[in-house]
Amino acid sequence: MKLNIAVLPGDGIGPEVTAQAVKALKAIAMEFNHVFTFQNGLVGAIAIDKTDNPLPEETINICKKADAILFGAIGDTKYDIDPNAKIRPEQGLLGIRKKLDLHTNIRPIIAYDDLLTKSSLKIKQIKDTNILIYRELTGGIYFGEKKLSEDGNTASDICQYSRHEIERVAHAAFQAAEARKGKLTLVDKANVLESSRLWRRVVQELEPQYPKVTLDYLFIDNAAMELIINPRQFDVILTENMFGDILSEEASVIVGSIGLLASTSIGEKHAMFEPIHGAYTKSANKGIANPIASILSAAMLLDHFGLYDEAARIREGVDKSLKLHITTPDLNTKYDNISTTKVGDFIEDFIHNPDETNLN
Numbered sequence: 405m406k407l408n409i410a411v412l413p414g415d416g417i418g419p420e421v422t423a424q425a426v427k428a429l430k431a432i433a434m435e436f437n438h439v440f441t442f443q444n445g446l447v448g449a450i451a452i453d454k455t456d457n458p459l460p461e462e463t464i465n466i467c468k469k470a471d472a473i474l475f476g477a478i479g480d481t482k483y484d485i486d487p488n489a490k491i492r493p494e495q496g497l498l499g500i501r502k503k504l505d506l507h508t509n510i511r512p513i514i515a516y517d518d519l520l521t522k523s524s525l526k527i528k529q530i531k532d533t534n535i536l537i538y539r540e541l542t543g544g545i546y547f548g549e550k551k552l553s554e555d556g557n558t559a560s561d562i563c564q565y566s567r568h569e570i571e572r573v574a575h576a577a578f579q580a581a582e583a584r585k586g587k588l589t590l591v592d593k594a595n596v597l598e599s600s601r602l603w604r605r606v607v608q609e610l611e612p613q614y615p616k617v618t619l620d621y622l623f624i625d626n627a628a629m630e631l632i633i634n635p636r637q638f639d640v641i642l643t644e645n646m647f648g649d650i651l652s653e654e655a656s657v658i659v660g661s662i663g664l665l666a667s668t669s670i671g672e673k674h675a676m677f678e679p680i681h682g683a684y685t686k687s688a689n690k691g692i693a694n695p696i697a698s699i700l701s702a703a704m705l706l707d708h709f710g711l712y713d714e715a716a717r718i719r720e721g722v723d724k725s726l727k728l729h730i731t732t733p734d735l736n737t738k739y740d741n742i743s744t745t746k747v748g749d750f751i752e753d754f755i756h757n758p759d760e761t762n763l764n
C-alpha cells in the first residue's frame with residue numbers, strides 16, 4: 405500500500421517520540437512491502453517561533469493532501485503561565501481538528517499485565533481493564549463562543565452542541581460497543597447542563613438502532629470516581645469534548661503512565677493519530693520521554709488502513725519491550741539507562757526480527 409503521511413512533531417518531547425513512531429513505520433514499510441512517504445509540517449509553539457502562526461497554511465495543506473497525519477505534542481510553559489497570550493500553541497492542534505473536521509476521537513485504555521504494579525491503584529482493581537473512550541473532538545466548550553468583557557472582569561465560554569455533532573460520534577461509539585462487549589456508557593452532566601440533556605435525548609433516540617448494545621449513563625463527577633474504583637465495569641465510554649479530555653488523562657493512572665496512551669481522531673475525509681500526552685517541555689531533549697504512545701498511535705494508523713498484521717507487529721514489539729523492561733524512566737525500575745531512542749530501536753529491531761529481538 406502507498407501512504408502519504410504528514411508528520412507534525414510539534415513541541416517539547418513531540419519530535420523525539422514522533423521520530424520513534426516514524427522509525428517503526430519505516431520498518432513496517434520495509435518488512436511488509438509498502439511505500440510510506442513522510443512530509444513534515446510545523447505546528448504549535450515552534451510554528452509560532454518560526455512563522456508567528458501556530459498553524460501555518462502550508463501545514464494545513466500538507467495535512468489535507470496526506471492520507472494520514474501523525475501528530476506529536478503541543479504546548480510550551482511560557483504560554484501556559486501567561487493568561488494574556490493572544491496566540492497559543494494549542495490553537496494549532498485545535499485548528500487542525502476543526503479544519504479537518506476530526507470529530508471523533510478514540511482513546512483505548514488498556515491495562516498491560518506487565519505494568520500492573522506501575523499503577524498507584526490496586527492490581528485487583530485494574531487487571532483486565534480494557535476501555536475505549538469516544539470523545540467528541542470538534543464541539544462543546546472548546547469551540548463555543550469565548551468572551552471577555554471590556555473591563556476584563558467577566559469571561560465566558562459557551563458549551564454548544566448540535567444534534568448532528570452528537571449523532572456522528574454516538575453512531576461510532578455504538579458501533580464500537582456492538583463489536584466489543586456491547587456496553588456503552590454515556591458520560592455527561594445532564595442533571596445540570598442543557599447541552600448534556602440534548603446528548604441524552606439524541607443518544608436515547610439512536611439506541612433502538614443498536615439492540616445488541618446496553619446503554620447506561622453516568623454523571624461526569626461520578627464517572628471520574630467509578631473509573632478509578634472499578635474501571636473494569638466500562639466497555640465503551642461516550643462523552644463530550646472536555647469531559648473526554650479529563651477522563652482520558654485520569655485513565656492513564658490505570659495504565660501506569662500517560663506515556664502509553666495513543667489515540668485516533670477521525671472525520672469523514674481525514675484521520676490523525678496522536679499520543680494523548682502533552683509536550684512536557686521540561687523533559688524535552690533528555691532522552692527520557694516515553695515513545696510508546698506515539699508508536700502505538702502509528703499502530704492505530706495502520707489499523708485505520710486495514711493493515712492489521714502490520715499493526716499487530718508493532719503491538720507485539722511494544723508488549724515485548726514492556727515484558728523485558730525496555731522502558732523509559734516513567735515506567736522503568738529495572739534498568740536506569742533506557743532512553744527514548746533505545747525503546748524505539750528495540751521496537752524497530754523487533755519489527756524486522758520478531759523472533760530474535762532481545763535487549764542488547
Ligand code: IPM
Nearest residue numbers: 478479494497498649680682
Ligand atoms: C489532548 C490535549 C489537548 C486537548 C490540548 C493540548 C489542547 O489535552 O489532546 O487531550 O485539550 O484536547
